[in-house]
Amino acid sequence: MHPILTFFHVDSTAELVWVGIGFLAQVLFGSRFIVQWFHSEKAGESVIPIAFWWLSLTGGALMFAYAIYRWDPVFMLGQGLGLFVYVRNLMLIRRSSNREVTG
Incomplete structure (x- = not known):
């Protein structure tokens, strides 16, 4: 068995791909906090940018x-x-944006 499969406790390449998907999901989900922190620091107050919700949904x-x-x-x-x-x-964000555009 290949050492990478052994390291990740999987039996096949397909399972290894799923482990990769799991890691990608964690990176996307975790990065939402970095994005939120960055935008809050830039605004000087706590804000939740739309990217936070997209990263949450994707991850x-x-x-x-x-x-x-x-x-x-x-x-x-x-x-x-x-x-x-x-x-x-x-x-809710989309609804609010549509109301602002139509005034």
Whole structure:
């Protein structure tokens, strides 16, 4: 068995790809806090930029897919519920932006 497969405790290249998807999901999801911090420092107050919600949705969706692949119901429930929050916030932002444009 290849040492990389052994290191990540997987039996196939397909499983290794899923581990890569899981890592990518964690990076995207974690980076939302860096983005939020950067925008807050720039504004001089606590703000949540739209990029925060997009990173939350993308990272959360990938983590949800990974949780389904691993068939982890605890992880699926946690990530699945979060997706509703991220989508709803993006909907509210879009509605607010449309109201500002139409005045």
